Amino acid sequence: MSAVDETGTDRSRVSPDTAAVPLLSASGVRVSFPGRRGAAPARAVDGVDLDIGTGEIVALVGESGCGKTSLARALLGLVRPEAGRVSFGGVPLGYDSRALRAYRRRVQLVLQDPSGSLNPRHTVYDAVSEGLRIHGYDGDEGAAVAEALSRAGLRPPERFFLRYPHELSGGQRQRVVIAGALVLRPELIVADEPVASLDASVRGEILALLLRLRDELGLSALVVTHDLGLAWNIADRVAVMYLGRVVETGTVEEVLTRPRHPYTQAMLSVLPESPVPPVVLAGEPPDPSRVPPGCRFHPRCQVLASGAADDVAARCRTEDPPVLAGGSAGAVACHWAARTGTAPADGRGGGTKGTERTAPADGRGEDAESTEGTDGRGEGTDGGGGGTEVAAGPSGA
Numbered sequence: 001m002s003a004v005d006e007t008g009t010d011r012s013r014v015s016p017d018t019a020a021v022p023l024l025s026a027s028g029v030r031v032s033f034p035g036r037r038g039a040a041p042a043r044a045v046d047g048v049d050l051d052i053g054t055g056e057i058v059a060l061v062g063e064s065g066c067g068k069t070s071l072a073r074a075l076l077g078l079v080r081p082e083a084g085r086v087s088f089g090g091v092p093l094g095y096d097s098r099a100l101r102a103y104r105r106r107v108q109l110v111l112q113d114p115s116g117s118l119n120p121r122h123t124v125y126d127a128v129s130e131g132l133r134i135h136g137y138d139g140d141e142g143a144a145v146a147e148a149l150s151r152a153g154l155r156p157p158e159r160f161f162l163r164y165p166h167e168l169s170g171g172q173r174q175r176v177v178i179a180g181a182l183v184l185r186p187e188l189i190v191a192d193e194p195v196a197s198l199d200a201s202v203r204g205e206i207l208a209l210l211l212r213l214r215d216e217l218g219l220s221a222l223v224v225t226h227d228l229g230l231a232w233n234i235a236d237r238v239a240v241m242y243l244g245r246v247v248e249t250g251t252v253e254e255v256l257t258r259p260r261h262p263y264t265q266a267m268l269s270v271l272p273e274s275p276v277p278p279v280v281l282a283g284e285p286p287d288p289s290r291v292p293p294g295c296r297f298h299p300r301c302q303v304l305a306s307g308a309a310d311d312v313a314a315r316c317r318t319e320d321p322p323v324l325a326g327g328s329a330g331a332v333a334c335h336w337a338a339r340t341g342t343a344p345a346d347g348r349g350g351g352t353k354g355t356e357r358t359a360p361a362d363g364r365g366e367d368a369e370s371t372e373g374t375d376g377r378g379e380g381t382d383g384g385g386g387g388t389e390v391a392a393g394p395s396g397a
Contacts, residue, residue, distance in 0.1 A: 021090040022051035023220050024075060024107070024188055025326060028084035031070050035289055042288040044070035046244035047084070049326035052188065057214060057221045059235035059252070061228060063267075065286070067244040068224045072190050075222065077103055105135050108181035112193035114173035118165040124149070125161040128180045135184060144183055151216075152179035153209055171202035178209065188220040195230065207234050228267060232256055237328060240264050243286040243296045245323065250330025260337040262303045294318045295335065309336040 031045040044067045052058050060068050073079040075086055077093055077100050086093040093103060108131075111117040118127050128145045137144065149157035152175040165173055174194070181189050191210070195203040211234060213219045225231060231238050231252060238255040240248040240263065248261040259265045266279040283300040292299055298316040303309045309316060312335040321333035332338065 022087075022326075023054045023056075023089060024052040024222070025087045025090075026050045026071070026075060026084065027087070027326065028323070029071065029074055029081045029086065030083040031067075031074050031079055031081055032288075040289045043244050043291055044288055045074060045081070046288075046291065047323045048241075048244075048246055049323055050075075050239060050246065051326040051328070052220050052222055053328070054187075054220055055214060055218045056237065057210070057223060057235050059223045059225060059231035059238045060241060061225055061231050061238060061267075062241035063226060065288070066241045067288070068226075068241055069192055071241070072192055072222065072224050076107060076109055076190055101135070105184050106186050107188045107190065108184060108186040110177055110181050110189055110191040110194050113197050114170065114177045115165065115197075117177050118173060120165055122164075123161065124154075124163050124165075124168075124176050127165075127176055128183050131180060131184050137184075145179075148179040148183035149176070151182055151213065152176070153205070154179065169202075170198050171205060174198060174202075174206055175209070178206075182213070185217075186219070188222070190222045190224070192224045193226075194223065196225075196227070203230075210234060228256060228271065240267075243291060244288055245296065245333070247297065247321075247324075247333045248331070249324055249326075251328075254330045260332040261297075261334045262301050262336070263297050266302060293320070295321055295333075297334075303336055312336050312339055 027049050029045055029048045029050075030043070032041040032043045034041050046067070048067075048071055050058070050060075050071070060071065062068055070079065074081050077086070077095065080095055088103060088106065093099070122130075125145055128148055129141055132141055132144060145161070146157040149155075149160060154160050154172065154175050160168075160172075160176075165176070168176065174197075178194075194210070195206050198206065207230065210221060210223075214221065223230070223234060235252045238248075238250065238252050239246045240255065240261065242263050248255055248259065248264050255264060256268065259268055266281055268274060269276055269279040279302050281300040281302065282305060286296070286300075294315070294317040295301070298304055301309070301316070304313060304316055315335045319335065321335060321338075324331045324333050
């Protein structure tokens with residue numbers, strides 16, 4: 001069997017040192033959109049470094065409009081960055097049609113709204129097999145579709161082949177979308193708010209499914225979300241984004257239990273279990289066409305407003321913090337946090353320090369695989385989810 005993949009790389013000659021190379025890497029990526037009527041362009045992504053390793057789940061979090069989806073689109077090759085570079089397996093991404101076609105077989109997208117993602121005129125079989133037909137799959141199409149549906153937790157898969165999206169529950173529709181991404185056996189998926197449109201009980205099942213796929217297939221994932229509870233339950237590492245740039249990164253325990261950036265602390269303060277009063281950010285919502293000088297968060301920074309950062313206030317207003325490296329080491333783009341080195345002792349750090357992170361039960365996904373026990377149409381349940389214990393820690397799901 002040939003060791004040459006679709007991109008033309010001879011995998012038999014790959015150096016063992018490449019094991020340390022991130023699966024997906026962004027370096028200095030910038031994406032902007034032209035303003036209306038001669039206005040300044042909107043700097044949606046303004047210099048971002050981000051690495052995702054093999055088998056790693058990274059959560060990209062931040063408020064709406066911070067550039068998360070624009071960055072995800074750039075990583076998928078749907079938008080060509082005006083500056084910077086996206087690499088996959090250490091090889092820079094090409095933007096000709098052949099290179100993108102090969103790349104998209106290895107990297108797949110799971111969209112937020114399964115109802116909008118699925119064509120109402122297509123059956124489940126048609127929806128899942130579409131990728132196989134686009135990429136000229138020459139194997140047993142029916143077996144590949146059945147395997148993908150089974151992995152996504154729709155069992156027995158043949159029961160769902162001829163159903164239409166309106167005949168499925170919300171959780172089942174999302175599983176069909178995930179099956180459509182899995183059928184090409186990708187190495188990485190980008191999931192944009194994958195459970196935002198689902199109710200709480202189904203969310204746990206879908207999260208357990210993603211974790212099980214990581215364990216079974218070595219699948220990597222970038223999960224785009226504004227839900228810190230989702231990040232806590234599923235991610236290995238978190239990157240916090242504000243106004244087009246990553247402002248804090250680290251393991252999920254570091255970022256969500258010991259936040260260093262005032263923006264991360266403010267987000268965590270509004271969680272229901274936070275023991276400190278919610279931080280209400282002052283000023284106007286950020287505008288990517290008018291990025292302020294210095295630290296881009298300083299007009300709304302609660303630490304700067306309280307006077308606790310007076311000794312670095314001038315730097316906050318005039319000196320832009322450096323772009324954070326995309327690796328696994330924890331880092332923060334904040335002059336005040338870099339000086340203090342720790343979260344504040346008065347409770348502004350989110351109040352969750354020392355919270356134990358409990359992983360989902362060992363049976364995660366086992367109960368979420370099956371749709372048996374329904375009324376024969378697979379409705380009324382999205383797979384049980386009995387083993388999908390949600391983790392203690394930041395919620396908000």
